[in-house]
Amino acid sequence: MRVIFLSAIFLVCLSMIAEAQNSVMNDSHIRVKPNNGINESLIDRDRAGIVLSSRAKGESLQNIDTELGIVISPPAGRLAIVADGNSPDPDDLGGTAVSLALLRSAGLTDRLVHYSHSCDLVRGVRISERAERERHYLMQVACDITARRWGGYDSLVFFDALWQQEETVNDLAKAINESSAENPLWIIEAGEPDIIALALEASDNGKHQFLKVITHHPANDNAGDFYTWNQVLDFGVEEVRIPDQNINLKVDLAQWDWAKNHPDPRIQWVWMLGKIAEVDDVVKFQKGKWDCSDAGMVLYWITGATDGGMKSGTVENVKSILLNYIKINPMAG
Helix, strand or coil, X not given: CHHHHHHHHHHHHHHHHHHHHHHHHHCHHHCCCCCCCCCCCHHXXXXXXXXXXXXXXXXXXXXXXCCCCXXXXXXXXXXXXXXXXXXXXXXXXHHXXXXXXXXXXXXXXXXXXXXXXXXXXXXXXXXXXXXXXHHHHHHHHHHHHHHHHHCCCCCCCEEECCCCHHHHXXXXXXXXHCCXXXXXXXXXXXXXXXXXXXXXXXXXXXXXXXXXXXXXXXXXXXXXXXXXXXXXXXXXXXXXXXXXXXXXXXEEHHHHHHHHCCCCHHHXXXXXXXXXXXXXXXXXXXXXXXXXXXXXXXXXXXCCCCCCCCCXXXXXXXXXXXXXXXXXXXXXX
């Protein structure tokens, strides 16, 4: 039965990949303008089990219903995420699904103003051209379908940073140019630094003082094909470095059985993307592991970032936030 179950999963994924390929090649999904506002309805936040805290409205939220008593208290400003996933490490599949689900569960989808994937701009020798294409399609699936199933992202574009490089750089540069002391931009480096550097180069130098770049692993910092991490910092942005998130969020596969066995298809979908990364046939270091390490930076941001955010979040923290949302927002019918 397990073999049949997994086979069915991957047949569904193949269909989704084909759909994503058509979407990317036709550019049909890049016509919608991203939402740069901070105006999600209070109704949606109430349904997420979240209420406004005693701080200024729109600056801090508090989640009072999770089993672990997790406080959702994001900093002022907006969020941008730049991921890879087209490099030989497939962990961005699970990382993307968890990141989008966390932001939805926290009632913060309106704060996400840029998401791009496949930011590895030069294919390495460890991955074939054909496998590289597959990674692009899988990452677009992870973005588009997770966003649709969880909801809240209707006005956001998910860019392929390599195949849509100009649009990606322009979109991130636009978000940078809208930054101010009261409305800073937090950029999560979930892949190589090149796209971030290109956007900084294309944006207003006077806005760079209002940018904060969150990073957790030197493997990303040192992987740029055209820019080094120090060159990114030379633009005048603030570095926000937290511990390696692989320690608590790259775990034995069994630690995600709660998601695999959960009756809600939104939770099952998140698990399935991490499972696809685990059975990857290009690299071997994901075998037996469920990895959403880059999502640890989102967990850090939604819980306060530099003002007390979780620097070493766990699977139990992720589980608590997602299941709290699912409990309050069951599937219709």
